Amino acid sequence: MNSTIQLANIIFGVGAKVLGATDNKMMIITQGCSHVKCKGCMSPHTWDSKAGNAWAINEVINLAERQSNSPTGLVISGGEPLDQINEVMELIAKFRQKFAHAEVILFTAYQQSHLIKHYQDLLHVLDVVVAGAYVEKLTGYSLLGSSNQKVMLLTEQAKINYHDWQSWHCQSQVFIDNGEITLVGLQDTRNLNFGNGNNNTVFFRQKLTETMK
Numbered sequence: 001m002n003s004t005i006q007l008a009n010i011i012f013g014v015g016a017k018v019l020g021a022t023d024n025k026m027m028i029i030t031q032g033c034s035h036v037k038c039k040g041c042m043s044p045h046t047w048d049s050k051a052g053n054a055w056a057i058n059e060v061i062n063l064a065e066r067q068s069n070s071p072t073g074l075v076i077s078g079g080e081p082l083d084q085i086n087e088v089m090e091l092i093a094k095f096r097q098k099f100a101h102a103e104v105i106l107f108t109a110y111q112q113s114h115l116i117k118h119y120q121d122l123l124h125v126l127d128v129v130v131a132g133a134y135v136e137k138l139t140g141y142s143l144l145g146s147s148n149q150k151v152m153l154l155t156e157q158a159k160i161n162y163h164d165w166q167s168w169h170c171q172s173q174v175f176i177d178n179g180e181i182t183l184v185g186l187q188d189t190r191n192l193n194f195g196n197g198n199n200n201t202v203f204f205r206q207k208l209t210e211t212m213k
């Protein structure tokens with residue numbers, strides 16, 4: 001089987017504690033979002049399921065294998081990744097075949113209870129899920145775009161790697177590729193501090209101004 005998956009973007013080199021614990025993660029941003037559009041969504045370009053590019057899943061995996069630094073993890077975001085659940089499952093299976101020790105993290109607007117009821121197969125192949133729709137008025141922190149979202153730690157390794165996730169600073173990465181700028185991660189724009197450049201990547205971090213709950 002070699003299905004195609006509709007993607008807005010593929011990014012390599014996502015850093016430690018940016019949308020996941022490990023350094024040098026691969027990220028796929030799925031195209032299409034069937035949810036009621038969240039006010040303040042940072043990714044409206046992902047809403048249209050026909051936009052972006054169709055990728056053969058084998059081609060995505062080949063691209064990962066060709067990286068000089070093997071990915072330590074796979075971040076799956078969107079759009080809504082579960083709109084392409086069969087393709088996402090195939091991609092995860094093939095990624096795990098090639099990168100057995102890498103972590104897999106998925107961000108979805110579906111709630112934790114919905115995932116437990118309807119997506120058990122998916123939960124069995126993930127390390128971490130961040131579940132719940134973005135709510136603009138609820139300030140996010142660490143891995144959360146808004147504080148209503150839930151982090152599900154599904155493997156023993158995830159429980160170790162993420163034991164202190166609530167104390168992580170919101171962190172983002174800007175990728176500049178052929179003049180195109182992509183922002184990855186979460187940020188609190190009220191308090192930005194720009195840090196050192198690193199290859200084509202500029203990191204910036206900001207301390208949380210909200211008290212952790």
Ligand code: SF4
Binds near residue numbers: 079
């Ligand atoms: S589910 Fe995600 S991509 Fe869709 S509108 Fe909400 S924040 Fe945007």
